[in-house]
Amino acid sequence: MLDTSRLTPIAVMILATLREADMHTYEMVRLLKERGDDRLVPLQKGTIYHTVARLERDGLLAEVGVDRDGNRPERTTYTLLPAGHRAVEAWVRAELPQIDRASDFRVALSEAHNLDRDEVVALLDRRRDLLLASRAQHRAGLEKAAERETPEQFLVELQRQSALLDAELAWQDSLRARLVDRSLAWGIAEIPEHIKKKHHVSRETFA
Known part of the structure; x- marks a missing residue:
């Protein structure tokens, strides 16, 4: 490997x-x-x-x-x-x-366009499972804090992270849908020739 x-x-x-x-x-x-x-x-x-x-x-x-x-x-x-x-x-x-190395992600x-469309979908599905687990953990933390009557001023970072996870999931689901229904061109072979020239993409395949 x-x-x-x-x-x-x-x-x-x-x-x-x-x-x-x-x-x-x-x-x-x-x-x-x-x-x-x-x-x-x-x-x-x-x-x-x-x-x-x-x-x-x-x-x-x-x-x-x-x-x-x-x-x-x-x-x-x-x-x-x-x-x-x-x-x-x-x-x-x-x-x-x-989901734990934001800059590398x-x-x-x-x-990601260097991989086949279907493989990217499968990889994003794995990431989605991790995002869902993290969101559930954050929500559970907020619920416990509310039960303990923790002052909200101590929870603003947790609230922010929960909201970011909601947004990340919504964005990723939208990307996945476009990959699956093929409304998003993917891979060099699907780029129109005039766009390839404009953006200096010169190889016909990545083979």
Whole structure:
């Protein structure tokens, strides 16, 4: 079984970007920023270059060429290796059902399109069970607090978390419904060609 524990969120996002096309580090950063992924992880130049070097050492990506544009420094182009392809999928599978690592879940959700539609539905169903259990626990806590006549000022955080769980469940149920009825395009094959070009998606499949 592939060990994904050593992969950081930024490593997963770099590998996922290379699933679309071979590119150099500057292009990876530009594309991630264009898509707003810097909301999820810091895109610091030093961290990016260090991560790319580590992924190369681990056999997940490889150099395929060096470009030079005018007087600019040489730029090394990287390609995704089969092990990197599998690593992205394995990491998303591990993190998408979780409810206790919010930052990793956000990255997994942003990369969930790398998995088949039906598999994503199944993973979200596992997550829904955890959300329901957590909501029941919070509601039980609020009920016990009310029975003990605990002053409400001590419960505002618990109330907030309960409300957030309600909202999370409603959002996830809506996403699941759109995946199931196929009203949400999923996977690169379902993206119209003109949209692929606009958003720099160049590979026809993730195979």
